[in-house]
Amino acid sequence: MGRRAKNKQGDPAPLVESNGIAPSAPKKHGKRKADTDAQSKRPAKKLKEAPKVKADKRKAEEPTSTVKAKNAVTWDDVQDGGSGSEGWEGIEDGNILRAQAKSLFDDSDEDEAHGFVGDLDEYELDESDNFHDSTMELDLGPDEADEPELETSKLRSKRSKQAERPTKIIPTGSDASTNSEDSEDDGPINMENMEARSRALDARAAREAELDIEELRRAAMEGDDDEEFDGANDMEEDEVAEADGDGFVLPTAAEREAEKAAGGPEVHIVQQRMQHCVRILGQWKKRGAKTGRKRSEYIDQLVSDIASYYGYNEFLAEKLFQLFSVPEAIEFFEANEVPRPVTIRTNTLRTRRRDLAQALINRGVNLEPIGKWTNVGLQVFESSVPIGATPEYLAGQYMLQAASSFLPVIALSPQPHERVLDMASAPGGKTTHIAALLQNTGVVFANDANKTRVKSLTANVHRLGCKNVVVCSYDGREFPKVMGGFDRVLLDAPCSGTGVISKDASVKVNKSERDFSLLSHLQKQLILCAIDSVNPNSKTGGYVVYSTCSVTVDENEAVVDYALKKRPNVRLVDTGLEFGREGFTSYRGKKFHETVRLTRRFYPHVHNMDGFFVSKFKVEKRVKHQKKDEEEGENEAEVATAGDTEDVAFDDEADKQYLEEGKRMRMKAKGFRVPPKLDQQPAATAP
Amino acid sequence: MRPLTEEESKAVFEKLANYIGKNLVHLIDRPDEPYCFRLHKDRVYYVSESSMRLGVSVARPSLISLGTCFGKFSKSGKFKLHVTSLDYLAQYAKYKVWIKPNGEMSFLYGNHVLKNHLGRITEDTPEHQGVVVYSMNDVPLGFGVTSRSTVDTRKLDPTAIIVFHQADVGEYLRDEDTLF
């Protein structure tokens, strides 16, 4: 999207840190010590420096505010009771994390805590210097040792990052306070930090409500305090604030038609309008009443603006918009415009991460471990050589692989000597990961329906030296017939790709409602096949992992829920991933099974990895009892209506005849020889 | 998928013996798990017996590969080693050649190894002997055939070819379509 260029971050590669985790990174001991000192002194200093920071804010561009100052500011805000400081800090929730690594390097980052577009270049320079250093000193040690110290600096980096993006659309006071609280919450370990984040986000709705109430109270007391504050921050912001108070008028349906007929509104108008909509929707209780319009009108306008501004089709824009709260949705769309970090996975069959990192650093590649949650991932910031053609790559020492695709394999956690099936495996990132975890024991069946993609799968399997892999090319739905009895099955289902829009922007326009229904139908078939392929008697396994790179509910929770209903012998279990948001248990009127909360969702704007969904099933032995057969009969109806049948009573006696008949028909359709109708005991029926 | 006939086995073994000599016995007689050679769509796979027995369930048109592909038979019945066999060749190689970092990329683009790229070479390598090519930090990059014996190489000029290129890991990128 060319017109979005000015909104993009200066250089995606260096920004990309995170995945929510502390890059265990360049250790500059002296600096870190300084940081910790600062941290420990913070409470004292903050009081002192608070006034100064306010001054900074007014000047907006002054690059002298220090780390401590910033902390102080946020602290201050919180103390104020989240008084709706519409400061920039609150906005880029997702971007917060990106700054972490940067803050590790240099205080100069902090200098521009409140800097804007103009500062980006300088920023990059700093950055590259730091990376240069890091190539020399990178210590890829046990990856854990330094965490406690790191987190302090991370706090600061978060703050600094928030100021970075100039044209953001959703400044809300509540966000700012949430963030500051977040930073206060930060645990001593990154992982926990991650969780804390997600918890905090989940809790946001509640907090917002609280804040709204508070605001109302404050509004009554202090009147236009908000506007003043905004004005102090920034001229543009000031305008916005004023406009949203009185100047902005939502176009009526007729006006929108006319606008469309005239070839669509101009970009900056759309942008402004989105800001207004977000602002008003964010504080609907307070401001919505004044406008005299319906909330749904605002939402319609916002969705259509999003569609035109980011280049989605209306259907997809609405579908994605509904997944999130209003401000978060904007963050999500923004995050889709920015590429995700380049990550590689060490092939533990061939080398160790430390050795690989050293070898790549010698080639002029700038990298760091991804995070604590994986001990094989490396994140590449910049490279003087093509990362996909180094001798190390060709020798199979690593695999270019998105961070998100580590997750399903980690969830699957295959054990040596197991028989594992990867149902849709091309291009082989996950398959080779599984083979590496099996340490070339047992057997991995790598299946992919697409014959051309199978070639690259085979090449990768051989390049990475996986010797226990059988590559085959079936439609995944044939699977229990071809072969069953697997200890674990990974189903990374074909999906709409709404989680990887940053990688493949064509998704924005080429997906229609029909595509989604077809895909979810296919996914439902596949997941049943996957479950049926598992050996429930397996001593070590009996697990199915279902994942997609999509964020929509009907490809994820709905499919999981369907599987739970169709197969009474499976249950959801914890994925073993310590971060990620819980899956929806209810969505737009649909209720899913309680345990669906055990699934995990990953978002580009929160975790800085591709949008992803992971769920893990445990397949248990089928218990045969009368009830089950009846249930299956019911399920058909149940699934169709997605209704709740708990309280509807069935007359077993009256239904028996029909059930028998239905069972006969089913068996006949499957090709069994059916006993004659008069026979009341069909062979398959257990008492 | 089927076992190799005697002639086929002979062709494969002779090729392998050129690189790993008597160590070939270790491929056939493994202490950990029985392994076997199987022919599928003209390609020879070296696969553990347990994998093979499971792979039998996969229909012939759907089976793409199993275990490690060692190479393929041409229509005229000659056997050609593929770079995918490098793992095992490197493990059991008798004669090795190490090339300097400045020669790595040249070799990975499919060129022969020149004398000025030569880092080290196993002592007493005869001429026309199969050798495995390593980078200086012991990463196997491919294999080839020596043009001269170790002693004779001393007299050659720096641009002379020392090892004739047979296969290199760059083929994973260059020949992905034809390799499998």
Next chain:
Amino acid sequence: MDVSDILAAQAEKHKAIAVEKEIPLDVDAGFLAVTDPNPIEKESYDENVEEYLQSTARDGVQVLLSALFSLPTTSSPDGPLAQLPPPTTTLPRAKPLPKPKPPTKWEKFARAKGIQKTRKDKKEWDEEKQEWVNRWGWKGKNKEEETQWLSEVPANADVDYDPTKKARDERKARVAKNERQHLQNLARAQASGAERKQRKADIDRTLATTRVSTASMGKYDKKLDGEKKLREVKRKFEPTEVSADVEKKNNLALLAKIGNVPAKRSKHEGNDAAINVRKAVRFASKGEGGVALARRAEGKAARGKAGRRK
């Protein structure tokens, strides 16, 4: 006048052409062959074999030549040519006698019933003409009815009844029946032998060979209607799942076999032994080679001896 000399000379002369033997020689001028059935005279034979054989041969040739000169001659540009009579000596047969034909159906029946074979003459006595006429063939007796100028027509005959045609048709039907029976007999004779099968196989093989004996291996040749597809050689492979032990054993056996073949491995055979002899020699001789090492060893030994002597 003494003519004894003249007589002696005459006798001498005569002797040259006259051959007197106890049993006269058999001459077969047709084969230009002479057979001497006289027993060998042991005395003269023992005395000088060579001379004896020569005189016998001379006599034989003399008799033959005399016979030739007595033959009638024709003149030719190259001189007179004698006309050889047909040979009288019977030579043995080069090939075995033909196998007896298998009996026809009638012959079998006749033998079973004890019917004697009677030979019919070609000619037959015609009472009316009072002469011998052919039984069949030209003006054959069997065509008599057809050639009548007047024939009896049965009372209930059709309008278009033609006695001549009827008779001819009957005759032709008999001929056809005989021919059919003849063919059946032939076929029966053929079928009984295994060579028939052999022949068929040979033909099939030849046909198959010719079908693929073109530059394109028969790929672009015109196909005839109903031509069968050539059956390819069915190769037989071992089952995919053989016991690992068996397979290992086979492979190791094969490996041993390959190892025995003195391939290029002979070049560096030293390397397979526990000690690399070449390398060891080079090391011991400090790169100068085995000869130098030997020389040095000799020198040392000599010096050692010398020292001891001191």
